Amino acid sequence: MDNSLIKVLFIDDDEDDYILTRYWFSEFQVADCELEWVNNYEAARNAIARHQHDVYLVDYRLGPHNGLELLREAIANGCSSPIILLTGQGDWEIDIEAMKAGAADYLEKSQLTAPLLERSIRYAIERKQTEQKIREQAALLDVATDAIFVRDLDDKILFWNKAAESLYGWKKEEAIHKNTRSLWHEKHPSKVKEALSVLMKNGSWEGELQQKTKSGKEIIVESRWTLVHEFGNKAQSFLVVNTDITQKKQLEAQFLRAQRLESIGTLASGIAHDLNNILAPILMTAQLLEAQVHDERSRRLLPILITNTKRGANLVKQVLSFTRGLEGDRTILQLKHLIIEIQQVIRETFPKSIEVSTQISPNLCTVSGDATQLHQVLMNLCVNARDAMPNGGTLKISAENFLIDENYVKMHIEAKVGHHIVITVTDTGIGIKSEILDRIFDPFFTTKRLNKGTGLGLSTVLGIIKSHGGFINVCSEQGKGSQFKVYLPAQEAAETIEEEDQRLPSGQGELILVVDDEAAIRDVTKTSLESHNYKAMTACDGIEAIALYAEHRDEISLVLTDMVMPSMDGITTIRTLRKINPDVKIIAVSGMTSTDKVNTAYDMGIKAFLSKPYTASQLLQIISTVQKI
Numbered sequence: 001m002d003n004s005l006i007k008v009l010f011i012d013d014d015e016d017d018y019i020l021t022r023y024w025f026s027e028f029q030v031a032d033c034e035l036e037w038v039n040n041y042e043a044a045r046n047a048i049a050r051h052q053h054d055v056y057l058v059d060y061r062l063g064p065h066n067g068l069e070l071l072r073e074a075i076a077n078g079c080s081s082p083i084i085l086l087t088g089q090g091d092w093e094i095d096i097e098a099m100k101a102g103a104a105d106y107l108e109k110s111q112l113t114a115p116l117l118e119r120s121i122r123y124a125i126e127r128k129q130t131e132q133k134i135r136e137q138a139a140l141l142d143v144a145t146d147a148i149f150v151r152d153l154d155d156k157i158l159f160w161n162k163a164a165e166s167l168y169g170w171k172k173e174e175a176i177h178k179n180t181r182s183l184w185h186e187k188h189p190s191k192v193k194e195a196l197s198v199l200m201k202n203g204s205w206e207g208e209l210q211q212k213t214k215s216g217k218e219i220i221v222e223s224r225w226t227l228v229h230e231f232g233n234k235a236q237s238f239l240v241v242n243t244d245i246t247q248k249k250q251l252e253a254q255f256l257r258a259q260r261l262e263s264i265g266t267l268a269s270g271i272a273h274d275l276n277n278i279l280a281p282i283l284m285t286a287q288l289l290e291a292q293v294h295d296e297r298s299r300r301l302l303p304i305l306i307t308n309t310k311r312g313a314n315l316v317k318q319v320l321s322f323t324r325g326l327e328g329d330r331t332i333l334q335l336k337h338l339i340i341e342i343q344q345v346i347r348e349t350f351p352k353s354i355e356v357s358t359q360i361s362p363n364l365c366t367v368s369g370d371a372t373q374l375h376q377v378l379m380n381l382c383v384n385a386r387d388a389m390p391n392g393g394t395l396k397i398s399a400e401n402f403l404i405d406e407n408y409v410k411m412h413i414e415a416k417v418g419h420h421i422v423i424t425v426t427d428t429g430i431g432i433k434s435e436i437l438d439r440i441f442d443p444f445f446t447t448k449r450l451n452k453g454t455g456l457g458l459s460t461v462l463g464i465i466k467s468h469g470g471f472i473n474v475c476s477e478q479g480k481g482s483q484f485k486v487y488l489p490a491q492e493a494a495e496t497i498e499e500e501d502q503r504l505p506s507g508q509g510e511l512i513l514v515v516d517d518e519a520a521i522r523d524v525t526k527t528s529l530e531s532h533n534y535k536a537m538t539a540c541d542g543i544e545a546i547a548l549y550a551e552h553r554d555e556i557s558l559v560l561t562d563m564v565m566p567s568m569d570g571i572t573t574i575r576t577l578r579k580i581n582p583d584v585k586i587i588a589v590s591g592m593t594s595t596d597k598v599n600t601a602y603d604m605g606i607k608a609f610l611s612k613p614y615t616a617s618q619l620l621q622i623i624s625t626v627q628k629i
Contacts, residue, residue: 206223343358
């Protein structure tokens, strides 16, 4: 049989109509078609189910059934070939119902001619081919990692791909025909207006936008707009391609902040050097005059001059400490002695309403450092904690060994692979506002009242720690306290740590479901697990995680889920997973270690909690522990 022929199945219980149609096909060579005929509903249904025809001509009247029922059933069962409905009297209601049901065309039998039939068949096939091409193109757009959608000029969504669902948290059916203002919040609406103006003038626009998704997550997108003509019956609309660059911008901000501090440090260092040269002769002259002058007024003024000159010199010393770390004599230090000393000072000098506790690892490694400078670091952090708790609270200082691996380095720009000591200073005070968290280490930046602080405390801390080859992490939530983690390179790793590193727990081929909206974290976690004899499956949000768990429930040994995600947050994900399987083992993960959220997660049945960023060792140890429960 010639494969180029179009196979047409004629479905009609009237043989005369079939003979007439067959005559047209043979006499006029309608559309290079090959015609077959069935005369009842059941035979037609079976023939359509075999998917062997290119076009179906279906009469509306088929004994006790009708062609409209057959049309609906065929499309519901996945028939992709075009179906043309033939009606006897041109009933408009039937025609409208046919088109709603998915008919490619409808023809009135009384006015049917060979040319009309040929045009209808060709049109139906071309339309189906076009629809298929559109579906294929849409499928390709759904595979794209960028959020892609089409907006009309009235700000209504006409198209919405899978990546847009993932980024903004709105499903396609929720987003289509909705106004973008109801789907997300633009931080700078005026920028969007300017973008629309440029788009209409030039046909395209690109730039960065700051938005807030359905879950309230703040994101930064690199957005490209292109004007499109005649999409979705709209005269004009525009295609939007948005790339989530939030994590990239955060890393850039860390890098730029480091560069900014370095530049400020270079400038401040030069100024401090000159100030020292100015203050030194003032101080020496004042001290000489103090012994030589005898009038009462001068003797009262000179101590003021000397005191303030010394204050200026101390301020310069702090600036130099920030910029260069004031390299002093470095010795091998055991930090537990320093922490115990600090604890004694705090208990004697801080208000009794502040409860102080320490927790020091028994096998704490040593560091190479300046004891005076590191004492200054801890005192600065503790004084800030005290000031953050005017009505009392809890101040906790802890120290432990910590091995930074490639996992951790990929999650924190300043970290370096190797053994470290981490000192954590935690308070239950007023916390730090998120909008100023990035500025707290800037020189002279302070939230304290006038004359209550110079704004050099934390910048000095940063300078000292950087000069010791370390770095600082800060986590704070307004109204719930702050946590400062100081990381210092360990001078020599203890034997016990080396043995731990050599014998990281390995799996037995168990399947772990990793749920996180950050692609980089999913990838590095999956790689770490697979490197230690686990299998890993990843999901970008809670919705995908639920679907995967429902499908692979019997294979998945443990679920590792982030707590803060778009579409469905960690708490909802945990609740839903436990409805599917009350015995599911879940480890919650978050960079925001809010006590309330952690407690809520434990109340819901999680087995453990893991803070971001985490090392491969921490990940494997906690999984090993949970699997034994």
